[in-house]
Amino acid sequence: MKSAPFEYVRPKSVAEASVALGRRGATTAAIAGGQSLMPMLGLRVALIDLLVDISRLDDLKIVAKTPDSLWLGALTTHATIEDGKVPDMFNGLMRRVAGQISYRAVRNHGTIGGSVALADPAADWPCCLIALDASVRVAGRGGMRMERVADFIHDSYATTLTTGDIIMGFDIPAPKAAFCWGFAKVARKSGAFAHSIAIATSQGKGGPISVVLGAAGPRPRPMTATATQLGVLGSSEEQLRTAIAADFDAHFTDLDAYQKRLHTANILRAVKDMRAQ
Amino acid sequence: MTAITIELNGVKVNDEVEPRQTLADFLRDRCGLTATHLGCEHGACGACTVVVDGIATRSCLTLAVMSDGRAVFTLEGLRGDPVMTLLRRHFHESHALQCGFCTPGMLMTARDILQRHVHPNAEIVRHELSGQICRCTGYANIVKAIVSAGQEFEPGTGSAPAEKAIHFDGG
Numbered sequence: 001m002k003s004a005p006f007e008y009v010r011p012k013s014v015a016e017a018s019v020a021l022g023r024r025g026a027t028t029a030a031i032a033g034g035q036s037l038m039p040m041l042g043l044r045v046a047l048i049d050l051l052v053d054i055s056r057l058d059d060l061k062i063v064a065k066t067p068d069s070l071w072l073g074a075l076t077t078h079a080t081i082e083d084g085k086v087p088d089m090f091n092g093l094m095r096r097v098a099g100q101i102s103y104r105a106v107r108n109h110g111t112i113g114g115s116v117a118l119a120d121p122a123a124d125w126p127c128c129l130i131a132l133d134a135s136v137r138v139a140g141r142g143g144m145r146m147e148r149v150a151d152f153i154h155d156s157y158a159t160t161l162t163t164g165d166i167i168m169g170f171d172i173p174a175p176k177a178a179f180c181w182g183f184a185k186v187a188r189k190s191g192a193f194a195h196s197i198a199i200a201t202s203q204g205k206g207g208p209i210s211v212v213l214g215a216a217g218p219r220p221r222p223m224t225a226t227a228t229q230l231g232v233l234g235s236s237e238e239q240l241r242t243a244i245a246a247d248f249d250a251h252f253t254d255l256d257a258y259q260k261r262l263h264t265a266n267i268l269r270a271v272k273d274m275r276a277q
Numbered sequence: 278m279t280a281i282t283i284e285l286n287g288v289k290v291n292d293e294v295e296p297r298q299t300l301a302d303f304l305r306d307r308c309g310l311t312a313t314h315l316g317c318e319h320g321a322c323g324a325c326t327v328v329v330d331g332i333a334t335r336s337c338l339t340l341a342v343m344s345d346g347r348a349v350f351t352l353e354g355l356r357g358d359p360v361m362t363l364l365r366r367h368f369h370e371s372h373a374l375q376c377g378f379c380t381p382g383m384l385m386t387a388r389d390i391l392q393r394h395v396h397p398n399a400e401i402v403r404h405e406l407s408g409q410i411c412r413c414t415g416y417a418n419i420v421k422a423i424v425s426a427g428q429e430f431e432p433g434t435g436s437a438p439a440e441k442a443i444h445f446d447g448g
Binding site for chain 2: 105
């Protein structure tokens with residue numbers, strides 16, 4: 001578990017970091033908390049020439065709340081969110097999600113930006129940010145760009161990040177009405193990567209409902225048929241199960257019978273918790 | 278090689294390291310501080326837990342170069358720490374170890390638990406310990422030791438700021 005040799009730089013600005021990450025002829029990686037990258041370097045599944053330490057860039061630590069949205073800088077750690085040290089606009093959803101990630105010592109360093117940049121199919125933040133319809137702001141060679149997280153992650157461990165790109169942070173729109181949520185996660189042990197993550201949210205009576213399922217395929221996907229069915233007053237569990245099955249057919253075609261039962265149960269748990277709030 | 282300065286157990290250390298060297302290897306191989314144990318070397322076992330700038334940290338998931346300018350405490354540096362003194366007694370009284378390999382990480386994590394939870398019950402302690410692996414004890418006595426230490430521990434009285442509570446004795 002020793003990494004192969006690499007060069008190390010600690011740029012003073014985002015622009016400088018972007019230039020370093022784009023160094024010609026070199027395989028580069030940015031490191032923030034390093035809680036996923038370090039094991040990957042140790043196992044040598046990631047082989048790099050140059051490590052760019054972005055962990056001290058103040059521009060990536062900005063946290064700001066406006067009436068319309070919450071901005072979380074890419075370097076915001078899971079523990080910071082868990083401890084309620086950043087504003088909460090979502091009735092405790094993000095605190096709950098953060099507190100379930102890995103172990104405390106890892107949450108002390110792991111960042112929301114790093115989690116989304118890696119785009120592990122079983123990671124928590126991609127699922128949560130998609131459920132909250134968040135957008136990601138990226139600095140790169142072509143200047144700044146904003147993308148919905150749902151579009152930014154396009155496959156397993158695959159994002160639209162290209163050479164020299166750095167995630168600045170996330171713009172998360174404030175809920176329009178009373179926000180209710182359910183978060184359900186199945187993992188072999190606490191802190192382990194999930195076998196299923198389901199997040200259900202609603203905004204006020206008759207307002208928009210969303211259900212997102214993670215760890216079920218290459219990337220988290222909105223369960224649109226399920227959300228629509230939930231909006232129908234007096235829906236039975238049978239109807240809900242039918243809608244969930246339709247969403248599996250649309251977005252998660254590789255699931256076997258056991259996985260379908262697991263994810264269905266997990267979604268129903270999240271929905272129940274959302275309705276109970 | 279990259280030059281780094283780390284405040285290690287209260288003493289400033291200047292050294293040159295290879296960028297790929299983890300903080301754990303730096304502590305053990307360069308500084309001879311072998312209380313920090315390496316089990317899995319990928320963040321799963323928790324034996325290498327140290328304190329960096331006041332927060333619990335996996336030293337196997339941190340590079341020595343990234344710790345430049347930081348204050349690092351290992352178990353050796355917490356000999357005079359009142360929380361650690363309390364924990365050590367309860368680990369002894371509850372027989373909370375067998376082979377001892379996981380113990381440094383257990384103690385570092387137990388200290389972190391007591392600093393974040395007031396009188397934690399067994400359920401909280403078990404959840405918080407899920408990132409620490411012990412292959413001998415079955416955890417029962419470790420949980421018992423931390424719960425009983427927590428009952429005796431009054432936050433604010435024994436948890437003076439680290440720089441005041443900790444005395445480096447050269448170990």
